[in-house]
Amino acid sequence: MSARQFADRRDPRLDRSRSAILSAAVALLSEGGVRQVTIEAVTARSGVARSTLYRHFPTSVELLAAAFQELLPPLRLPDPDATPRDRLLQLVVAQAEQIDQAPAVAAVVWLSTLGLSGVPSGAEDQSRLGALRERVVERYRGPFEAVLAECLPSSGRDIDVAAAQLVGPLLFNALVTGRPSDRGFCVRIVDDFLAGRR
Structure with missing residues (x-):
């Protein structure tokens, strides 16, 4: 057979x-x-x-x-022919759409609980969870890293901080205020971010 x-x-x-x-x-x-x-x-x-x-x-x-x-849908990648600002905006809008959905909130909760009680604590389990977390972070950080490298001067290029400054307000809206992060809100985040980095 x-x-x-x-x-x-x-x-x-x-x-x-x-x-x-x-x-x-x-x-x-x-x-x-x-x-x-x-x-x-x-x-x-x-x-x-x-x-x-x-x-x-x-x-x-x-x-x-x-x-x-x-629960983790892939992040929609920006148009490679767009300007760096527009690609950054596309990433922020795509991230906002995912965060506004319940599964993305669950993903954020899952990542934030790594290392807390209730999560398997054996060395092998921690290694598997660590590898999964790295894949998740890279899946979301990677697209931001490529665009932010073009938007930020090399002297101030801390990608993790920059991504947190862009995504943090989206999470705050979803988890604290309950307001949706619409395109207008995303435009303000991106433009304020870029203005502060010039």
Whole structure:
């Protein structure tokens, strides 16, 4: 039997159980953050047996990583032909759209809880979580880094601080004031940022 024929004969129950487990983990992560994504909570919500969960996700960290990746849509990249200011604005608008959605807020909560109690503390688990966090940070920081390198003088090019100054107000709106970060708000953030850096 060829590999293709074997793949065609895959038991559909495996896909259904994996989907149910991931849906439950994503819902728990969205509702309450990392501490809510426990094996007990996921099995209770999904209706899938613990042994089946472990067949799909051998560790709780792998389950958490898979749920987080489901919640993390890719950041829409800016038009490479636009001016640096317009590319920066496109990134900020794209980030605002993601933050205004519940899954992005859950992602922020997840990242902020790394290292706090409730997160697996074994060395191997911490290493996996650290690697996942690095991929997430790079996924969001990378596009900003390329554009900010053109917008900032080399003497004041602290990309992490610059990205925080641009994204921080969006998070503040979403988590504190409850106001949406519309395009006009994003324009003000970008223009004020660039004016302060000249």
